[in-house]
Amino acid sequence: MNAIQKDEWKNITIEEEPIGCGTFGEVYTALWKTEKGPKIIAVKRYRSYYSIKSKLTIYSLQLKHDHILKLYCLSIDDNRRLIELMEYADCGNLYSAVHDCTVNIVNNKYETFSLMWMLHCAKGLKFLHDQNIIHRDINTRKLLLFNKYQTLKISLSQTVRTESTVMTEIVGTFVYMAPKIMEGMQYTKKCDFFSYGIMLWEVMSRKKPFYDMREHHSFAICRKVLQGLRPNINDVIDIQNSDEIKILITKCWDADPQKRPSMEEVVAIMEKYSFYYENGNQILNIMKKIITICTFI
């Protein structure tokens, strides 16, 4: 792990107002004057040392992937608080991009964006699973956006563990949590697939999971999910051949973990759709231009 030298702190200026607040601490933007020039980074200030062991495990794994958020280093500040320096996501989290309908760049090409985001998420998760790592709390607030909303990366929280670890303590966010985990069973990779299914529904419907439940507290959601209730699949927006996406969602959130698809399958389906939409749109634009030119001739 790269440790930050004590005198390096003078090169880092942290903003006063946090940009986000999580379970374990607050996140700020900061300017880091490095030898290669200044760069904007994100800094997380933890409230306690509780996080340090799991964070050190994550760092020791040295995970590098296009769809995993880059972590630079961990340190202790002058007030003896655990500090983490990481890549700054200039477009915020996916939850806001999906539910805040004021982002025009996203609204104008929503289908293309949504399929691309969920492809990136599947690729990132597949990478983690290939290393035998389980995220355990993947949700749309943990998916961060870059590059004019065109790149998505998974943020690694304290919940991330290697599969060999015994994990029966319940962690995670209830609306995205697999029923077996609610029952206190051991976490396996399959719990991330369940969360993926809920997120895919959320992104493809632009609705919040269980938005239509009268009682929206954790216990009510747990009870309903254990009884087999899932978000309404018909909320998924109609795109060309969206039936395959709907089948994928229902397979991912199946109560039986064995019936959930593999991440290879998920990546293959999402790749097919993203390619279709990306290229379909380009072909459509070229055709529109040809038609315009022809009408002028």
Ligand SMILES: Nc1ncnc2c1ncn2[C@@H]1O[C@H](COP(=O)(O)OP(=O)(O)OP(=O)(O)O)[C@@H](O)[C@H]1O
């Ligand atoms: N690297 C980053 N770049 C930009 N914004 C970030 C970054 N990390 C976090 N944020 C913002 O801050 C919010 C809170 O992040 P944080 O990681 O603390 O949340 P969390 O999901 O509760 O994590 P944890 O459960 O590990 O504490 C995120 O939803 C996001 O909007």
